[in-house]
Amino acid sequence: MxxxxxxxxxxxxxxxxxxxxxxxxxxxxxxxxxxxxxxxxxxxxxxxxxxxxxxxxxxxxxxxxxxxxxxxxxxxxxVSSKKYKFPNKNTDLNNRPIIIGSGPAGLFCGLILAENGYLPIILERGKDMDSRIKDVEQFVLTAKLSTESNIQFGEGGAGTFSDGKLNTLVKDKFLRNKKVLEEFVECGAPEEILYYNKPHIGTDYLRKVVKNIRNKIIELGGDVRFNSKVTSLMVDNDSIAGVIINDDEKILSDKIILAIGHSARDTFSMLKDNKILIEKKPFAIGVRIEHPQELINKAQYGNSYENKNLPVADYKLTHHCKNGRGVYSFCMCPGGYVVNASSEENRVVTNGMSNYLRDAENANSALLVNVTPMDFPEDDVLAGVAFQRKWEELAFMAAGSNYNIPVQKSIDFINNRISTEVGKVKPSLQDNASLADLNECLPYYVCDAIKEGIAAFDNKIKGFGLDDAILSGVETRSSSPIRIIRNKDFESNIKGLYPCGEGAGYAGGIMSAAMDGIKVAEAVTSK
The missing domain is CATH 3.30.70.2700 (Alpha-Beta Plaits)
Structure with missing residues (x-):
């Protein structure tokens, strides 16, 4: 060929x-x-x-x-046509492997194990997809937060309420990337994701795909259990022996995969108490910015911006600031929405989301600034979590302590004043937003970097520095604040315990997390 x-x-x-x-x-x-x-x-x-x-x-x-x-x-x-091949088909395991978490890492780890006869058990602290969607919608209407079923927790993980981007920079000579995309198509995604340069399926398609992957795992003999929070680990002589669910039920296994999300802070604490080796790691925090999607289309496509054969325009921007920080756009959602992604009481956090058609009025993106353990120097390995919580609590209070998201016009943020009204750009959160000063919700060095970044990005995309652009805060969950240490065999310091995916600090998006889940499935069955 x-x-x-x-x-x-x-x-x-x-x-x-x-x-x-x-x-x-x-x-x-x-x-x-x-x-x-x-x-x-x-x-x-x-x-x-x-x-x-x-x-x-x-x-x-x-x-x-x-x-x-x-x-x-x-x-x-x-060229020749190649497909992903699982390398360990004839390995026997003593017990059914347990996977903690049903995000991309957990689902694809479970799918690969199920396809090869290992009958995995997936434990998800949150609810199934349909119930989870109802809880998120209820939160928007009533401001009553479920700490176990929200945009962060539940079937499919945090990526379920996102733009559904399926691109990655991870090198892939073993064709794990191709395997993930093919499974998405088989489970209901558009076939175009197999060849588009920047594939995405949107949150609407992603929800259907996740449910179909779950059903496939069950058809192959696996189990997927919801409302099943792992509250403790059973450890015997530095080897994993099982898990305790909801402080009550015990399940024994000597192969357990930690596919927890980046917001599973109580689970991080449980792992620390169980002497699992954890280290602080850099991450990034900032705000969301909204522009009219038409402005971005014009800037990127010129006079051709209305051509129906062009996709909705996106962007990817970076800038090195005078204070030594890096500021960059992240998780850009063309024709999308800013959403309230809170998962803990009395704290608020934002995220971005798009449907497949990307046909909403605004474009939005995170504007993030890198932070390092030097910014949270406490000895506690969970100091990064405390750092995130501090700014989420300030954002909660700035917007009225009612789970509204604080918003501000770009020009007012730059000039350190509370907006008195919104301009031409209407925040996609609308009734769930309150005017505030985001300078009070983030470290001064992050605010300084974002202000400099907006000016720099305006030189790259005409209109990016629009006075009426809307900023929403705070964005603190772009990646995990910790890394669970694992060796070359993918095991933690506890034998048989395999950290995996974004929450463990080894991925940064749907595709990289899913591919890491496949790698861990291979590692679990290699012995």
Missing amino acids: LRLQQIKLPLDHKEIDIYNKIKKELRIVDETKFSYKIVKKSIDARKKNDIRIVYTVDIKIKNEGRILKNKKIRSVSL
Whole structure:
């Protein structure tokens, strides 16, 4: 099979144009039959007056050798179709493996184990998807927070209420990435995620996909249990022996995977009490910023911004500040919403979310500033958690102590004053937001970096420094504040206990967490 890269076509091209372009590039002059499959699709918008769609395609054709020998044909190579292969099919385990958490890491660890006959048990502290959605909707309407069923906790993990981005920078010679995407498609995601350069499925598709993965695990003999919070570990001679659920029920196993999320702070404390080795790690905090999506589209696409063949525009921005901090955009949600992602009483935290169509009025993104253990120097390994809580509590109070989110116009944030009204940009939280001064909700060095970053980003995206842009705070859960130490075999200092995914400090998004879950499934069955 041949792979042809850099097929560039105008925005309004038709499908037959791809076929004809392949014929031209491969110099096929006769009626030789061939078929092709798109393996990558991206947008080249560097020239605003000539935006192109760029394809990579795999081609089945006779006489491949003749084409490869033609030195005039560029960007073509010989490839073979490969799939992910589980390496440990014949390993026996003494007990059914237990997975704590049903986020991407836990689900894909469980799926791989179930597909290979290991009958995993997944324990999720929160509720099933449908019940969880009802609890989140109830929180929006009544401000009554469920600390076990919210945007952070429940089936699918925190990523369920997000933009559903499926891209990652993790190198992947073992095809775990491909395995994850193929499973998403099999479970209901659009097939385009297999070849889009920046694939996403939105929170609406993601909810359906997560439920289908759960059902697949159960069909393969696994168990998925909700409202099952692991409150303690059973340890015998530095080896794991089982778990205690809801301070009552015991389940024995010598293989336990810690696929907890980055907000499982009470579980972090439990692990510390059980002498599990944990270390502080850097993370980032900041705010969400909202602009009109049309402004971002115009800035990125120029006069072509209304072309229906263009995806909703996004951005990725970074800046090194004078105070030595880095400020950057994170989890950018085109045509999305800012949401209240609180999970603890008397604290508020924001996140971003989009549906598949990304058709809401505003674009939003986190603007984050890196913080390090030097910013929370206490000896306690959970000092980063205390640091997060401090700013979440201040945000809660700044907005009226009623679970509203504090919001502020960009110009007022820059000038250290409370906004008296919103302007042209309406906060997507609307009735669940209160005007406040976000300078009071974050460290001064974070605020200084964000202000400098907004000015720098305005030079990259015209209009980013819009006076009426809305800031919401605080964003503190971009990644875990701890890392649970694991060795080259993926085990913690307790034999048989496998830290995994984002909460354990080894991933940063849906795809990297899912891939880490697959790696841990391989490690669990390698002995």
